[in-house]
Amino acid sequence: MTYLFISDLHLHPSRPHIIDGFLAYLQSIQGQARALYILGDLFEAWVGDDHPEAAFLPVKTALAKCNAGGTPVLLMHGNRDFLIGETFARETGCKLLEDPVLLDLHGTRTLLMHGDSLCIDDQEYQQLRGRLRDPEWQRQALSLPVEERLQLALEARELSELSSRDKDEYIMDVNQGEVLRTLTASGAERLVHGHTHRPGVHEFEHEGRSLQRIVLGDWYEQGSMLEVDADRCELRTLPIC
Numbered sequence: 001m002t003y004l005f006i007s008d009l010h011l012h013p014s015r016p017h018i019i020d021g022f023l024a025y026l027q028s029i030q031g032q033a034r035a036l037y038i039l040g041d042l043f044e045a046w047v048g049d050d051h052p053e054a055a056f057l058p059v060k061t062a063l064a065k066c067n068a069g070g071t072p073v074l075l076m077h078g079n080r081d082f083l084i085g086e087t088f089a090r091e092t093g094c095k096l097l098e099d100p101v102l103l104d105l106h107g108t109r110t111l112l113m114h115g116d117s118l119c120i121d122d123q124e125y126q127q128l129r130g131r132l133r134d135p136e137w138q139r140q141a142l143s144l145p146v147e148e149r150l151q152l153a154l155e156a157r158e159l160s161e162l163s164s165r166d167k168d169e170y171i172m173d174v175n176q177g178e179v180l181r182t183l184t185a186s187g188a189e190r191l192v193h194g195h196t197h198r199p200g201v202h203e204f205e206h207e208g209r210s211l212q213r214i215v216l217g218d219w220y221e222q223g224s225m226l227e228v229d230a231d232r233c234e235l236r237t238l239p240i241c
Contacts, residue, residue: 001034003105005226007114007194008218010080012044013055018219021240025223026062030069039194039216040078040099040114045157047149048142049087060092067093076101078114078195082132083142102186106230111188115195115215118174118182122167173198179213180206190214190233192226199224201235 011019029036043056067073076097077084089096100113120126131137141149164172173196183191183206190212199217203210214235217224223238 003228004033004036007039007216008041010044023062026066030066033071036073038075040076041080043081045153046081049085063092079116109188110190111186113193115193118178120175120178121171
């Protein structure tokens with residue numbers, strides 16, 4: 001059976017067509033795939049498992065059905081939904097993944113990441129990432145009232161958009177040297193990640209090894225997914241509107 005990989009859906013109440021597309025996708029793969037890996041930013045923002053966003057209730061239900069129906073869903077944190085916790089995992093049946101995680105996919109050592117940690121040229125972002133991923137910062141953030149957390153998330157998104165406008169494109173992309181260092185350290189032959197919203201398959205040689213980097217796209221206009229089975233590794237799109 002096929003392994004499936006997606007990322008960067010950025011689900012939000014203001015984008016109901018993406019939510020509907022994802023619900024249909026989950027239904028279509030239930031019991032038909034070995035596993036679905038979501039490599040971060042499933043949600044545009046997640047301010048804690050105690051936030052009862054009505055638009056996300058069908059998503060949680062569909063994830064639970066997919067898991068119960070024979071296709072396990074494994075979820076990695078992104079830079080927008082890193083506060084997803086064990087309550088969400090228990091309610092949906094999803095397994096939370098570390099970033100990175102190394103798999104053997106039909107004999108190919110494959111490293112899964114969200115991808116933001118590879119963008120080391122954006123030093124401002126990496127400093128922010130370090131603060132947001134600090135367990136003590138997260139504990140303090142989750143102790144705030146939900147309304148205050150929602151306001152902080154809104155302000156953070158607006159600040160991120162303003163900051164991105166003034167940065168060169170290459171700064172917000174992965175650093176190739178960091179990619180090579182990460183692949184070498186892990187011993188992986190293939191890297192799969194999201195975050196940059198620049199879908200593509202990149203093949204290169206390093207120290208006598210043939211390596212591959214596959215970038216998943218977002219779901220703003222069409223779905224982006226990677227399908228891997230014993231004799232196929234294909235980056236595909238599907239309509240969601």
